[in-house]
Amino acid sequence: MYRVFLADDEPWILISLKNLIDWGECGFVICGEATDGIKAWERIVRTKPDLIISDIKMPGMDGIELIKKVREEKLRTEVAIISGYSDFEYARAGLKYGCTDYLIKPVDEEELVGCLEKVKEKLDGSLTAVPEVEKEEEGYRSEGRLLKEILLYIQENYRTVTQQQLADEFSLSVSSVSQMIKRRTGKSYSDHLLEIRISKAQELLRLTNESIEEISEKVGYSDYFYFLKVFKKATGISPSAFRRSLS
Template sequence: MFKVLLVDDEPLIIEGMKALIPWEDYGLEVAGEAYDGTHALKQLQETSFDIVLTDIKMPKMTGLELITHCKELNSRTKFIVLSGYQEFDYIKKGLELGIENYLLKPVNEDELINTIGNVIEKIEKDTREDRNRASYVLRDNMLWRLLNQDIDEKEWRQRAELYQLSLDKPVMTVAKIRVDENACLDPEALSKARTEIENLIDSVCIISPDNDFIVILSGQDEKQQSEKVMNLKTYLQESKQFGYFYLSIGRSVASSSELQRSYNVASELSTYQLIFEPNTIITEKLTKRFIGKNSVKQQDFIQLAKYVLNQDVDRAKSWLDEAFLQFDQQDCLYPPSVIRQYMIDLVITVQKSAMKEIFYPTTKLVELIMKSHSLADLRRIVEQYIQDLIETCSKQTVQRSSIIQSILDYIHEHYSEELSLKTLSQRFHINSIYLGQLFQKELGIVFSEYINHFRIEKAKELLKNTHQKAGKIGKCVGYSDTTYFYKQFKKSVGVTPTEWRSMQRN
């Protein structure tokens, strides 16, 4: 039963309300009574009520103030307002607060019963939607595990039966839909779109953690699958809420146990949005012309670093113009993985060359490069990086004090030794607290982060150019604790030292 709270500063009104309506006949229970707003709020804080009938004018707290406070506690509670006055300001404020109705005293029985009936319908609808959402969450989680091979066959079959899913058709394909990130679809809009997609092409659609639509198409033959893909494209084009979109089509498979292969292909194809125009259907056939295109014209990254250090904006921009030109030519096509790796190599080389002069946290930058959705977006990211470096270099050329420069020179020579603000303050005869503040002010980063980043870069050099064990390399660059070195390396680079070394050699 749904719980009702009656609120009025006149006890006789509450008794009359209790007698006026056969509450139980409507599936309702009068579970609370209050004689002022403060008393009512206390009950609402302790108990969850579905419906509140409240007077407007009461001592200590008005009915509208009560509603305002209650909305912060439970936005699902429905309010019906009672008043002895037809006051427009109260009605207007009540409507702004989302009340169900504004009834005048003495209350008309039929009007109250009709209002309560409408409120019950709303509550039941909300309850059904909550259950549907909960069911979708469980179903989506199960399908996500299937696509990532994180569920065994027996459990999958049991769960599929529970959610009445039948995916085993002669032909099955996973499609991945990525929409304009600026579309800013809220959870309700995403859920509505998912339902529309499922109904339109008789498919199963889930929403990934990245808010992509993952559609499992199933049919009797390839022709039927192609028709569903085209219907899906038409829907995406005609729906204005998505902005642009990319529709990546995985490989056809014959059983649900093979869906992961189809999903992996769709995910790989979705990276090609970097080089294709929006509103494109991306297939394996479309990307075949990129196979074997791994030889990128190598440019002098060191020269770009020199332009940065010399604060030569025009030459740095011209260098980038030439670099991006090779990726924008129709007769010289490169897959996204090659383009992104090129840009990551650029960032790492420039940063390494400029390390003694400026510091820039590259971990977040690499993440942005990997998530870039077009060449224009990628160029914006790299240009911003170069611009930030030049501006930082300009500031540091002017602002860096002789004491900080001396300390940096010492760090670059003695990074393998124990270094701390305390040891440096003693060596350079400066207060350690003041040194920490000055270091952060002039370099824009705290001392511990700077030394950690510098040591990680030195560790990378040794990992790439020597055969020493990773633990020994950690000690060579200043980490006395091997475990701490592994932890800091993975935090900074994203992989372990051994994994990074393997990636460089492959």
């Protein structure tokens, strides 16, 4: 059963709406009602209806303001507005805020049932979409766990690791590995690996007396001069200048 909230400043209209049809047969149950906009809003927040049927003109907060409030707060609820013929232009403002339907006073049985059928079809559709959203979220979380494993593998094997090695280790394509790292960290694979290697090189420069050439090999650079180039580009100074700055 979907939950419906009724709002109208004329109590006799509320009574008429409640007695006009068999709500349960239409797939709805009335979860609350109010005779002014402020009370309606307070009760809507508490009851969280699937559908609001509201008069366009009410004291405290009119129907348009109520609809705006619903949309601003991103409540997952459909809205149908009730109005007289003379208020049609005013009611148009409600339509632009995504009202599902517009009912003319006095509301008749056929019109109300038609409105509920339209809303129910929409709500049924949104329910079938939920599992897809959940699948996407679970996929995103699974990718997050996989990425942590990939980054840990890079951290532990930074001296020799290659993208092909990662792809083989995690049964992915090279492009999938590259895209995942970029999508989730904002950095390319090569930038991420460079950061780790330079950080390790700085650590060795700070904590050991090993030569810069030895450190170059230890962090994965067999070409000493290439190491000097990438270190300076990444830090702004040479390895020897970095070591001198520590003393």
